Amino acid sequence: MRLGLIGYPLGHSLSPRLHQAALASxxxxxxxRLYPVEPQDHAGLTALVNRVRQEELDGLNVTIPHKQNVIPLVDELTPGARAIGAVNTLYRRGAQLCGHNTDAPGFLADLKRFWQPAPDLPRRALVIGSGGGARAVVYALLQDGWDVTIAAVLLDQAAALVEAFRTLAAGRVLDVVPNTSESVRRVLEGTTLIVNASPVGMMPHDDESPWPAGLSFPPGAAVYDLVYNPRQTLFVRQARQAGLPATTGLGMLIEQAARAFECWTGRLPAREVMWKAVEE
Known part of the structure; x- marks a missing residue:
């Protein structure tokens, strides 16, 4: 099997450990292998994707900043990838090159492993970010019956996300606010889940947090940070210091990796094998 990951930068990636362990199991x-492709290198991205089409590679994962860039390069999108508008897994199906998204089911599976809200709690989430990761999270939460507010820096991008999911929301709350203390404070009442779906806080910028300065966390909420490097982000530390349950996205990484591996091999690896690989 010849597998790999496209993205930039890739120095933080744990994916080789996960997939080598899955192969061995x-x-x-x-x-x-890791295939760093700079954001503007369209020719390099195209050439690498075509290696899957030409059977030189058996499959690829895709991460920031190429989850949307690869869409025009595939023959077919799975329903989830089409709805989300982002691809994180490339594989062949017959003669077709397919783009799939395992981030959304991976996120939801790990969220439920980490935290089960009490039945009487409002299902209202605040999602920070508006890129490919945020699209997957919002899609997953809407499918699971949550109201969602997006706190974003790139408001045009966030507005496009909302428009894309307007039909899926089907009467539930789906709106956007700027990610500032004043704007976020106004929408925190009743919020029970806060998700950082931006790259803020990722190494080497681990001294940064996506949470607006000076803003208190809503009591009783849970915090989920898609960033998993460092193992305890500043955002997670802030939430825990406020007494909230909080976790990084390492479990989501494992869940989405297991589902991608199944696309390539038809086999679903044991999660214990993958957890052990990243904890060694």
């Missing part, structure tokens, strides 16, 4: 020979 099934006795499969193969390698999982």
């Amino acid at each position: 099934f006795g499969l020979e193969g390698e999982y």
